[in-house]
């Protein structure tokens with residue numbers, strides 16, 4: 001039970017003065033981590049940390065500001081220049097000046113009414129943001145902060161600037177955060193005192209105060225001791241919680257799984273290729289783990305197209321040899337069916353019973369699968385999260401393989417675990433996550449890496465092309481199709497809504513149909529399962545040659561003879577996603593290419609991403625680069641912050657703390673596994689504060 005001293009912090013944000021349901025909904029949009037299906041709490045507000053500060057201590061003036069510097073300027077607004085009607089690619093410009101020079105303030109996708117209110121013509125305003133020089137003129141794109149000079153009187157000299165969303169003013173947010181800060185109760189220190197001294201870290205409450213009420217910009221920067229303290233808290237909460245889950249999982253100790261090797265041998269013989277060295281090595285590690293009485297918790301990391309599926313199959317075969325059942329869980333229905341289509345013919349050839357179970361199996365079909373799983377008639381099952389459902393019970397599940405784990409949470413992992421008597425776990429991920437992220441997302445699992453691709457693969461030629469040259473591209477694709485090639489055509493991901501996403505794929509389909517006739521197919525997330533299957537099948541069998549798709553095909557889709565992928569509006573995709581998408585080609589022995597269609601003007605980050613894609617195919621390099629580029633923010637709108645899944649910590653700035661937190665967590669749990677010492681009690685508070693209630697529940701008297 002959560003101690004009552006935390007109650008005020010855990011009250012919904014609507015309990016704060018000035019926060020009604022409407023404001024609450026806006027605040028939820030700026031929370032660094034989506035609260036999911038629970039209400040946002042006052043505690044969540046503590047971790048809305050500033051993007052930057054307005055430093056009113058000195059005002060250099062436009063002419064004296066260094067390019068790239070974040071500055072505060074006292075400006076007089078001279079005039080507005082909205083973009084021509086209907087042309088959203090031209091920015092909205094506001095002209096202004098101070099005693100030293102003129103400046104242009106630039107806004108993309110701006111709301112005219114909002115800007116007219118914020119920057120009335122003739123008004124004195126205070127604007128801060130990054131100084132840039134554009135065509136030799138001082139400019140500022142999307143200032144971080146704008147205030148009328150009259151409103152700014154009496155404001156602190158150093159003021160934090162928070163991420164905002166349309167309709168939510170800085171003032172309202174600051175006031176709400178201030179109240180949340182007042183609700184932080186006196187709590188015992190959960191960090192080790194000598195460690196705090198060594199690092200010169202302030203206490204938890206003091207750190208929050210310092211960041212939200214800074215005396216200087218340094219206080220509110222991610223590398224300040226206050227921010228680092230909180231990042232460490234967050235890492236430690238995460239590591240302790242992962243370690244608790246892991247301890248529970250391991251404690252349900254496993255059983256040695258060995259077999260006579262006949263099934264595995266027969267399957268290997270049935271494969272149309274020989275395993276790569278990396279596949280052999282990974283398999284040997286997995287088989288060794290299975291043979292141990294301890295449970296296996298292993299992560300199989302392989303770059304796109306490195307051949308993870310067959311490794312999973314052979315691991316599952318070993319589990320069946322040992323007399324148990326194995327399950328493979330995929331993140332999407334398309335993938336579950338694809339795995340089934342690959343695995344079933346091979347497995348059935350050696351006498352295995354394989355079934356598929358997704359949300360789509362209904363009625364008799366479903367009943368038969370459930371019966372087969374319960375009585376052991378089915379040896380292997382492949383499915384989606386439908387495998388977790390309560391109605392599913394296994395006769396003897398000894399191995400659970402989870403594909404694309406980063407889409408599943410720790411709790412789902414536990415749910416799968418509950419299905420068997422402590423089954424071994426193999427987690428597969430196609431995202432070549434850097435070592436540090438493995439640690440944050442998976443804790444310290446054992447890791448096998450597929451570092452080599454099957455022989456005979458050719459490099460993928462990657463080119464970038466502006467959207468204006470679309471018709472030229474269509475001509476070339478037509479030639480390629482005439483030669484018998486197969487083409488994926490990925491349509492833009494538009495954030496506003498699924499609706500729009502769908503539209504763009506359908507529009508493209510409609511515009512390409514006159515060119516390709518019935519050789520063009522369409523697949524997107526809103527289609528019914530059977531329609532999706534049919535579209536994938538037609539493409540696989542070559543009835544359609546061009547497949548227009550949304551990112552539903554991002555992960556895992558395997559059509560080895562597809563040789564071209566066009567990614568429209570490539571500038572809107574993240575690096576990891578582009579890499580995954582590109583990995584849909586180059587999976588056979590023929591040369592392949594990837595065309596990144598982009599729309600000008602490209603932001604700096606987008607430009608860098610596209611050039612990284614041109615320069616390398618190495619997923620691990622790309623992942624490192626991705627991490628560096630993230631958090632630098634985009635020109636389009638607010639600076640996005642941080643590392644996914646974290647509120648405070650940023651892998652690029654705080655990576656050193658992560659290793660320390662992992663070691664600390666191990667040490668803590670080795671000496672105080674149930675968190676019952678005084679420090680352990682304090683650590684329970686830490687877990688609550690960071691929303692790890694689930695982890696506390698795993699503890700005795702939790």
Ligand SMILES: Nc1ncnc2c1ncn2[C@@H]1O[C@H](COP(=O)(O)OP(=O)(O)OP(=O)(O)O)[C@@H](O)[C@H]1O
Nearest residue numbers: 273274275276304305306307308309430454556558
């Ligand atoms: N040793 C091998 N030699 C030749 N081809 C192989 C080998 N191993 C796997 N393949 C083939 O390589 C392709 C990719 O394998 P698989 O679908 O398992 O990749 P993956 O690692 O899951 O990649 P992704 O994450 O991109 O889906 C498949 O067509 C598979 O049949």
